[in-house]
Amino acid sequence: MRDHSVTRLPSRPPRSLTLANSMRDAAFSALADPTRRAVLDLLRGGVRPSGDIARQFPVSRPAISKHLRILRRAHLVEERRQGRHRLYRLNPEPLKSVDSWLEHYRNFWTASLSNLKSFVEDEYAKEMLSKPESKEK
Amino acid sequence: MRDHSVTRLPSRPPRSLTLANSMRDAAFSALADPTRRAVLDLLRGGVRPSGDIARQFPVSRPAISKHLRILRRAHLVEERRQGRHRLYRLNPEPLKSVDSWLEHYRNFWTASLSNLKSFVEDEYAKEMLSKPESKEK
DNA sequence: ATATTATGTAACCATACAGTTACATAATAT
DNA sequence: ATATTATGTAACTGTATGGTTACATAATAT
Structure with missing residues (x-):
């Protein structure tokens, strides 16, 4: 156990930075997976429904669905419903x-x-x- | 279990690309952790022995030691011994x-x-x- | 109305990983 | 020689993650 009650400044950065960093954290950790990066690469080519995306990869559709959720959470993609499709769009912001x-x-x-x-x-x-x-x- | 014996082209990219990508993969996944990014940030300021690095963070020294191993694996840092220290240097290449x-x-x-x-x-x-x-x- | 299609989610499993404490080892100090 | 310091690693733990199959639901087609 280390004594952190004494730890000074570094332990709590200003709130504004914390928020910005959590954005960055989410982005970085979303990008850690090669499949997710490939999904983004694919989405660079335009909006796609999730099934369409899944078909490009050697893993199951639910697996891709989960990747998409993570990308959504990181705001790297946005979802829009259209009929029975869910269209995914790249959001490069993060x-x-x-x-x-x-x-x-x-x-x-x-x-x-x-x-x-x-x-x-x-x-x-x-x-x-x-x-x-x-x-x- | 999915049948990958039948999977066509996408499953095996040219070897050269594979190598390049694995470098990139290692880098991206090393960067996924905020502590590791902070270690790199610290190392931007110059070479440091591992204990020195560990002291900057609210986690145990072995934890940092493991992070350093991952960074080493990704070639984001290089280690050099000097006396009883192990000096870590940033390698921005990846x-x-x-x-x-x-x-x-x-x-x-x-x-x-x-x-x-x-x-x-x-x-x-x-x-x-x-x-x-x-x-x- | 019924079947099919597109999609997400739950439940489960194996593995990776970030953290811990305890121990091992090498270099320096006394 | 003995103690101290700097460091890595082993063993263990809890949680996240990537994958799977099975199921649920909504929209479209017939």
């Missing part, structure tokens, strides 16, 4: 927040990596030497 | 493949969404009417 997370990393592969590496290592070396590392307990 | 996946979606939020929506829906309407939908089984 991908923006994925993109914005990635944004911070883009420099890293834009800049010369090897330079960056040694720079960062040197930084750490300095840090290690200077820091008394008295921070907890 | 994020490129995440980025390249996102790339296909960027148009969607760049262009006017509402226009795109109605366009896509119309496309589908056309499709639905024309397509005999005789494709399987």
